[in-house]
Amino acid sequence: xxxNKGVRMIENAxxxxxEKTIIVSDLHIGLESSLHNKGVLIPKTQRKELVLAFDKxxxxxPTTIVLNGDLKHDFGTISSQEWEDILFFIDYLKKKTxxxxxxxxxxxxxxxxxxKRGLPIHQSWTAGSFFIxxxxxxxxxxxxxxxxxxxxxxxxxxxxxxxxxxKYKCFLIGKYKGKDLIVLPSFNPLLIGSxxxxxxxxxxxxxxxxxxxxxxxxxxxx
Numbered sequence: 001x002x003x004n005k006g007v008r009m010i011e012n013a014x015x016x017x018x019e020k021t022i023i024v025s026d027l028h029i030g031l032e033s034s035l036h037n038k039g040v041l042i043p044k045t046q047r048k049e050l051v052l053a054f055d056k057x058x059x060x061x062p063t064t065i066v067l068n069g070d071l072k073h074d075f076g077t078i079s080s081q082e083w084e085d086i087l088f089f090i091d092y093l094k095k096k097t098x099x100x101x102x103x104x105x106x107x108x109x110x111x112x113x114x115x116k117r118g119l120p121i122h123q124s125w126t127a128g129s130f131f132i133x134x135x136x137x138x139x140x141x142x143x144x145x146x147x148x149x150x151x152x153x154x155x156x157x158x159x160x161x162x163x164x165x166x167k168y169k170c171f172l173i174g175k176y177k178g179k180d181l182i183v184l185p186s187f188n189p190l191l192i193g194s195x196x197x198x199x200x201x202x203x204x205x206x207x208x209x210x211x212x213x214x215x216x217x218x219x220x221x222x
Contacts (some may be wrong), residue, residue, distance in 0.1 A: 003171055004147065010167055010172025012185045013057040014149065019127040022062040022097075024054075025134070025151025026186035029089070030073035030082035047085055050188045051092070058096055066125055068151045068184065069104025078109050086110075090117045100125050104134040104152065135200040136184070138157065147180040153200050154186045156193030163169050167192050176202045201221060 002008055008015045014023045032046040045221055058065075070080045093099045094117070103121045111121050124133040126142055133139050135150025157170045169185035169192060181202060185193055199205045 003173060003182060007147075007182070008060075009171060010057045010060060011053055012187050013053075014171075014184060015057070015060045015062065016130055016184065018129055019130065020061070020063040021127045021130075022057050022060060022065040023068055023132060023184065024057065024065070024187040025068040025184040026070045026104070026154060026188060026191065026212075028070055028073040028186065028188045028191060031188060031190055033079050033081035040044065046188070046190065047088065050089065053187065053189070054089070054093065062097050064100060064127070065093055066100045066102060066127075068102045068131055068132055068149070069102070069136070070106040070151065071101060072110055072113070074130055075106060075108065082112060086113045087116060090114070090119065100166045102132065102134055105136040114132055123128070126219045131179075131203060134204050135170055138201050139180070141177075145179060146184060148202060149182045149184065150202055151184045151186070153183050153197055153203060154191055154193035155183055155197055156195060158195065167195075169193050172197060172203065172205070174202070179181065181188060 003014065003040055006017045009166035027050065032044060064117040071086060074082065090099060099119060101119050101121055102125060103110065103123060114121055124131065124139055126145065129144060131141050131145035133151045135152035141148065155156060155170050155172045156167050157164050158167045173187060174181045183203060
């Protein structure tokens with residue numbers, strides 16, 4: 001599904017066609033073990049489901065994939081699942097394409113893991129006219145940027161038929177200081193998301209229109 005000119009939605013990822021770049025946000029690797037530690041018993045399927053999601057996105061054959069913040073989940077520690085799964089996915093993706101890692105608010109310790117594979121941690125990344133950052137803090141935007149792409153918000157929207165209500169991940173499309181703005185949903189299958197879109201300083205205004213696409217994919221217009 002086309003989100004904007006030259007931008008396609010592939011499951012919960014964005015593909016910049018001219019730049020041959022895939023962008024995903026908010027993997028929150030380690031969420032599964034964090035829930036287990038809190039007594040929430042869920043099947044250990046995160047790695048398998050993320051591999052399937054990445055494989056779907058990589059069918060576009062990108063030259064670059066941008067992991068746009070919150071690659072890990074725990075703030076003040078690095079769990080064994082985070083060590084194992086982050087290194088697994090870095091190795092997995094590096095075999096297929098260039099990997100760019102952007103720091104999110106959950107990632108203050110991520111550099112210790114990424115250093116094991118020689119990957120620097122970036123505050124932002126520019127691909128053509130697209131400026132990519134996590135979205136938790138405001139950063140200087142290059143003059144040539146026409147579109148800002150962020151994550152952080154985990155946007156979702158609820159659809160009801162009057163009897164039953166279902167919540168779906170969604171993309172937010174809007175404007176920030178005259179530039180196009182696209183907000184990605186969480187790439188983690190365990191995180192459906194929230195309808196509180198105010199968590200990022202880039203997101204302003206209310207949702208005016210919601211469109212749900214194939215297989216529950218969707219996007220909301222701000």
